[in-house]
Amino acid sequence: MPSPLSLGEIASTLGGRVVGDPDLRIEQVGSLEHAGAHQIAFLASARYKARLAGTRAGAVVLAPEAEALTALPRIVSDDPYPYFARLSQLLNPTVSPQPGRHAACTIDRAARVAASARVEAGAVICAGADIGERTWIGEGCYIGAHSAIGADSRLYPSVVVYASCRIGARALVHSGAVIGADGFGMAQEGGRWLKIPQIGRVLIGDDVEIGANTTIDRGTVDDTVIEDGVKLDNQIQIGHNCRIGAHTAMAGRAGVAGSANIGRRCTLGGAAVVLGHLSICDDVHISAATVISRSIRKPGTYTGMYPFDDHASWARNTALIRHLADLADRVRALERRGKPRNKSDG
Amino acid sequence: MPSPLSLGEIASTLGGRVVGDPDLRIEQVGSLEHAGAHQIAFLASARYKARLAGTRAGAVVLAPEAEALTALPRIVSDDPYPYFARLSQLLNPTVSPQPGRHAACTIDRAARVAASARVEAGAVICAGADIGERTWIGEGCYIGAHSAIGADSRLYPSVVVYASCRIGARALVHSGAVIGADGFGMAQEGGRWLKIPQIGRVLIGDDVEIGANTTIDRGTVDDTVIEDGVKLDNQIQIGHNCRIGAHTAMAGRAGVAGSANIGRRCTLGGAAVVLGHLSICDDVHISAATVISRSIRKPGTYTGMYPFDDHASWARNTALIRHLADLADRVRALERRGKPRNKSDG
């Protein structure tokens, strides 16, 4: 349990302006709907005004323009969402592991595990692997030969890191993630597939978060690279030889096919797909469920979501998509029919 | 192996009307194509009439209107599909585990495991966790601190349940499922991502089935809630703070983004996506591969699948979608052109 902090203490640590009782003690963050007297909620947008009116939270974080919407004790911040993130971090600090090795883990004699690291039951650390200071390897994780995990990282239970990969410092890797499996590299010969050995690695920078059951394939001959600060949600697939630029974030079930090169500070919405061998420049935002089939060279927001409708309307409209070219031809014919007549009219 | 039952015994247990020899003994269910003399098949629809004609099954379950389609011994039921489900349950009863703990599991002293439960090799049960009566924790599963699994549940090998989550009674959780990993909550600040600690839980009701490699994220501050009787197929992603109403079912690779609220008795087809913060009312059916981008307030079936075609036709028609607004403008222009002329004609 976090120790309570007063609004004044919070503001002296994180900034912001306190309105109301600075000695009010806060134990935890909460939502406008469910927070109690010892919790602090935040107002993301004036749209949630009604929720603010009904809240039982002890205090609220909000933007200057929303300051007058409540009489509750409050912290006014120009940027309430990041403020709330930092406040929640303050109240819920990361737990450091107890250094040590569970009796039921398996660590190769030729592995290096920092004295301050922790390795849990059932985890396996292979020869030549290197586990950094204060890093926490969860139950049943597998760290392949010659792979390295940087300091202050946490691998939740059942993460697999194949051989010869590298993950930087302060990584968070969730359960079921698989780092460094073979890329899907096959040449066809006489109706059969010949496997191309996948001898590249996966190299992951610092401050990367990887979601549950996400997979990142190793490169074919060069490496797959995930730069610093990348955030990947659950069930994401990153193909071999990709490069994902720093501070890019992808929501659940996004997929990036092999050899794609994605810039910095990009975002991919849930279930978005980037096809293979494409380049996406910095600062591109791809909407959910959008398939990117060409390279993008201009920052901006790109979308390709097919609209849903009630089933009958969908069926009626969608049937016409297979005849769009005909429809366009007919419009062209109508336009031509008009024109000579205009002349003969003249 | 199930012990054989006669048609008469089956009908006295499950109802239905026997036509033909009530003493015919049945060992197992089978398909119309592959069942043998000691198996009972079922006719889902009159469409499969030809298969019925060719079947070698010993008996068949079918609807009254199909009763005359075969001379085989048969059980006539008004609802042959649920009947077949119950019959297969009867012939293939759930196996209860041998109570006990494998020597190679790890159970914290501060965990509570019911005496009738079973914990397999490599499983880890953390402090404060609670495993219900007759519950079967498979090989390599991980049950985090203070998480509870209800009675008569089965977790197949390699399921991960993070700390402080709750799963109800009679749950079936398939391998690779991850319950309670962090939601994807991040605030942006100066081009970087600030993690918002995910302090909510996952609360799962009774009679829930969760497919292989499905992920359900814990809430940000409030909880992610899966109500009673929900059935989730494989590789489904449920984002943080979602509520999934009772008896809703989702097919493989469906995804629900954060804070979505899905009603009761809904169905999502395979690969369907519901975007974040939306509300879907009760009794909504979403077709496969459909992206729901607005809340739905009226029960019914909704679809948004883009039609496929042979590649050349697709390319020709799809190119026009980027010019639909132009096409509509041109049609409007043609309509306008017509109108004044009509007037001058008159």
Add this chain to the structure above:
Amino acid sequence: MPSPLSLGEIASTLGGRVVGDPDLRIEQVGSLEHAGAHQIAFLASARYKARLAGTRAGAVVLAPEAEALTALPRIVSDDPYPYFARLSQLLNPTVSPQPGRHAACTIDRAARVAASARVEAGAVICAGADIGERTWIGEGCYIGAHSAIGADSRLYPSVVVYASCRIGARALVHSGAVIGADGFGMAQEGGRWLKIPQIGRVLIGDDVEIGANTTIDRGTVDDTVIEDGVKLDNQIQIGHNCRIGAHTAMAGRAGVAGSANIGRRCTLGGAAVVLGHLSICDDVHISAATVISRSIRKPGTYTGMYPFDDHASWARNTALIRHLADLADRVRALERRGKPRNKSDG
């Protein structure tokens, strides 16, 4: 590390014609961009001519028509891509496991494990299971009762094979794959779901590769069948009762719903979906992110990807899709309006 081979030795093993010094020794394959003096790269297409000009590779594999594009020592092959695959296989031979069983694995007394096989730490082999010669069962894998894995196969860490399944010889199964979980079979009765016991198996042929976190469900009563030489990338979902024909390949996150029957030598692009109960004939190629909603009886390439655009253009054009039927009606009205006038003109 592979032992170096001269160009002459390579050509005498794999064929191809050496141009330049046949005694040049090659240690490894590399990419045109990053290969060094002891590496051999390959030119996939004349499009990469510029990369060839700038390469520091010691040698190159290329097609006869590209032979004159470089002065580097080279091997000319009619089919440079499969040639490169075989060459990389030659330089990176598959490693055979050390026979034996890790002290921390669990093998039931009623299981059969070949003397030349290897079972790693934390793996569990259940009663009646059968592990073939030289097969390598990775850390934390689970092989259910009465399941069989053929000779010369490799299961990377954390693969789950449920009971009574069969995988052939020379399989490669990547981490997190789940073979044989229950199919999603449920009958509805009074607003609730009745589980249909999934008593079929998964039968997998020889020379199959299965990607990380891919799931293949067992059949309901008959079996799910994956024929010889099938290659499945990561996060693929194969529903119950499917049959996937020999030498078919699927890219990441493809999904095949229950009871679909896919022919031989087909390909599915990334995130492609085949709906349930459909038949796809041999030699069909389905583009990425395409949803197949009807059976296909003619070989060829089929596509159904919705085009993306900048967000504003997308919004403008896509809004019209819900009015396509109206637009078509209006075009028809314009055509009709024209016709009588044409007559009156005549």
